Amino acid sequence: MLNLLALVLIFSTFGFSVNANGGTQTQVTELPLAEVFGELELSSKRPTSVIVELEAESIVEAKHVGKNQTKASLKSERGKVISELKKAVKTADVNREYDYVFSGFSVELPANEIIKLAAIPGVKAVYPNVHYTADVVSAKEVTAEAFSPAMLKSAPFIGANEAWETGFTGEGVTVAVIDTGVDYTHSDLAHAFGDYKGYDFVDDDNDPQEGAGQYHGTHVSGTVAANGSIKGVAPEARLLGYRVLGPNGGSTEDVVAGIELAVQDGADVMNLSLGNTLNNPDWATSIALDWAMAEGVVAVTSNGNAGPNNWTVGSPGTSREAISVGATQLPYDSYSSVLTTGDVGYASASVMGYPSPEKLLELNGSNELVDVGLAAEADFEGKDVAGKIALISRGGFAFVDKVANAKAKGAVGVVLYNNPGATADIPVVPGLALPTIKLSIADGQKILSEYDAGNTVATFAVEFDKVVGESMASFSSRGPVTFTWMIKPDVSAPGVDIVSTFPGEGYASLQGTSMAAPHVAGAAALLLQKNPNWGTEDVKAALMNTAADVIDPTKNEVYAHNSQGAGSIRVVDALNTNTLVAPGSHSFGKFVKDSGKQVEKQSFEIKNLSNKRKTYSFDVVFAGDPAGIKVSTSNNLKVNAGKSQQVNFNVQVDTSKLEPGYYEGTIVVSDGTQTFDVPTILFVGEPDYPRVTGAFMGKQDEVQYYVGSYLPGGAEVLEYYLFEFNGGIGPIIGALGTFENAPAPFHEFLWDGSVNGEDIAPGDYVLGVYVEQAGVTEYKAYLVTKE
Known part of the structure; x- marks a missing residue:
């Protein structure tokens, strides 16, 4: 079964009533249940791994809420719950146990026994043991012959080399890389590791050496702290490696374990260039990161590679406290292009990518086209593309792999x-x-028609056009975050064509938000070297307050906050800032009154790091200057040297004057010579998050299938359709069902496997889901498998 649902089930209580003989109604006592989150098939007998959070606070959480907590007391509480669980579910198999930044354990049990788990006293919540992957869009190894230190352009771009010249190199700061392990024998990385190198949670041993065929953690580590042929952002920082992702990725239970151990091992900064597609702040990994930040460890995560649409950020980038990082593309040369086949032109022809300007310009002239379909290995059989141009269709798998196959x-x-x-x-x-x-x-259809007609010679004319400034990578995931309505990412950093270390004394160019995050982790190390007494909120504020606006080259305007966060980090400005404004972004939340005015209060803290008294002024601007939003705050605030002060402000929203949706704004803080931009956001009415965010299909029994969808806001009208799958959406087969007033958070029904009286053969299909809710319609398609 291919299940693409990311659903959230929230059971607060479980109760029901029955009609006894004679028509009287008998109320049965309600059974309290813990919250159950995630992609869990509660009717299945299939063994399922989950993460259990206990009501007893973790050691760090207890400390920060003023309670006493010890490992021994937590072990006792955990033992009671595990004992009760094994009585209720004989086959329950407990794996990892947690107590430091997360209180609970991981366990495998039949999915249909999870409700028994949720009913055990002391259980606070149950989370799916979700799959995490390393966030890479593409990877290309650089041969030793072709490698040059000049390829490392990203660290100098954010100002790291200028920081080194002033003595800030990350010395004395420890950065934990929670990833696929690391090749600590690489000559550019060996300096950063001591006798204790970290831990391997995949193989459960003390050697975090990267596994065969893996490279992600080594690349990330180089961006943080390489110091050889290339230099990372913090070349004299110490590294610790925690291998939580194997060749096929990893899971929540190992990621949480890695976070716990990194905090206990004394890490000052941790980098998690990994993620999933779950846009929710309350998964176990995000909770662990929030408490790691509270304990003083700067947690940096990648925002995900599911962009460019809004609401695509995934956990752990959804964490309330951790620094989530989007990916930018460094400035590059833009080229115009003309493509013709015979006398036929193609107006949409434009440059998609190239290995070097020289190679791109070598394309000019005429050459033979060879149609290779999707460009899978089998598509080249019997076709000679040597020295020719491969004509390729989108679909099936990644662009970079298609092009790589053609080159091969x-x-x-x-x-x-x-x-x-x-x-x-x-x-x-x-x-x-x-x-x-x-x-x-x-x-595309036109060139295929011309090709079939025998017009197979393509003529190219490519010319240099202009230099494009730093821009957001199209793949970089966007916010906001559901439920907390926070802006994400927090900041951005270079993540396209990033050259760093590769196992076996090699180097490689990778792209993804995975490559952006370690730039920020390295920058955090530089800040902590200069300011060893700073808290995590200070580091985060410095990076956000001093970030540079990223400009959308297609519109010549600043990207939205939910694309770039506060902007692209600038290390020297962060090191030299005399003011910290924290938190570095704000969400006013939702305003849901049907009419009239609603007022909400917010506050932030200003720290004057200078040796002079400063006077700060404030201005709040919302995009488009909407008439229904008014913000009031102090006109002037005097803060003494080395002191901090709270700033209170109110927002008044007249929902009758505003269309539903979200509104981005900027709080501009000025000390008379410098300004600091603080992104803010508010939501009016029902936010425009997707009405349907996943669908699923699975076999219920020999004759029936369960079909359903995840509906965060429910649906007034809900319709399911089945289409053929032919590499995309094929012809429609028919409707599977129409429903009204489907409640949140998910909908499920049984299907007999037929459409219009005809049985549907097993195989891959496209499930179309149509939703109407609150005046908004949405149609989404999902690849599913009928067993």
Whole structure:
């Protein structure tokens, strides 16, 4: 079964009533249940791994809420719950146990026994043991012959080299890399490791050496602290490696264990370049990170690679406290392009990516096209593309792999056209293995028609156009976060074509928010070297307050806060700041009154780090200057040297004057010579988060299937349709069901496996889900498998 649902089940109590003989109603005593979150098939007997959170606070949480807690007392409380669980579920198999930043344990049991687990006294919540992967969009190893230290452009771009010149190199600061392990024998990394190197939670031993075929953690570690042929952002920082991801990724139980051990091992900073697609702040990993931050460890996470749409940020980037990082692309040269086949032109032709400007310009002239479909290995059989141009369709698998396959077969260039089933344009993907021209859906169909008619010679004219400034990577996930309505990411950093260390004395160019996060982790190390007494909120504020606006080159305007956060980090400005404004962003939350005015209060803290008294002024601007939003705060605030002060402000929202949705704004703080921008956001009415965020299909028994969807806000109208799958959305087969007033958070029904009286054969299909709710309609499609 292919299950794409990310649903949240919240059981506060469980109760029911029955009609006894004679018609009188008997009320049965309610049974309290813990909250149950996640992708859990509660009717299945399949063994399922979950994370259990206990009501007893972790050691760190207890300390911060003024309670006494010890490992021994927690072990006792945990033991009671585990004992009761094994009585109720004989096959329950407990794996990892937690007590430091998370209180609980991981356990495998049949899914249909999870309700028994949730009913045990002392259990606060049950979370899925979700799958985490390393956030990489593409990877390309750089040969020793081709490698040059000049390839390392990202650290100098954010100002790391200027920080080194002033003596800040990360010396004395320990950074934990929670990832796929690390090749600590690499000559550029060996200096950063002592006798104790970390821990391997995949193989459960004291050697976090990266596994065969893995490279992600080594690359991330190099961006943080390489000091050899290339230099990381903090080249004299100490590293600790925690291997929580194996060749096929990892799971919550190991990630939480890695966070716990890193905090206990004395890490000052931790980097988690990993994630999933769950946009929720309350998963176990995010909770562990929040308490790690409270304990004084700066936690940095990647925001995810599911962009560019809003609401695509995934855990642990959704953490309330950790620094979530989006990915930018460094400034690059832009080229114009013209493509013709014979007398036929293609207006949408534009440069998608290339390995170097020289290789791109070598494309100019005429060359033969060879249609290789999706460009899978089998698509090249019987076709000669050596020295020719591969004509490739979008779909099936990653762009970089398509182009790499073409290069492996000897092609010198690619024309890649959009698939008719696609819902978005093909993005620019810098660093592709071959010079690649992209086409729209319409032009793709036109060039195929010309090709079939024998018009197979393509002529290219590519010219330099302009330099494009730093921009957000199209793949970088966007906020906001559901339930907390927070802006994410917090900041951004370079994440495209990042050259760093590769296992076995190598180097590689990778891209993804995984590559952006370690720039921020390294910057945090530099800040802590200069300011060893700073708290985590100070480090976060310094990076956010001094970040530079990223400009959308297609619109020539600043990207939205939910794309870039506070902006792209600038190390020297963060090191030299004389003011800290924390928190570095604000959410006023939801305003849901149907009419009239609603007022909410907020506050932030200003720290004057200078040796002079400062006077601060404030201005709040919301995008578009909407008439229904008014913010009041102090006009002037005097803060003595080395002191801090709270700033209170109110927001008044007249929902009758505003359309539903969210409104981004900026709180501009000025000390007369410098300004500091604090992103803010508020929501009016029902936020525009997706009405349907997942769908699923699975076999219930020999004749029935369960089908359903995740509906965060419920649905007034809900319809399911089945389509053929042909690499995209194929012809419609028919409707599976129509429903009204489906409640949140999920909907499920039984299907007999037929449409219009005809049985549907097992295989892959597209499940279309149509939703109407609160005046908003939405249609989404999901790949599912009928067993």
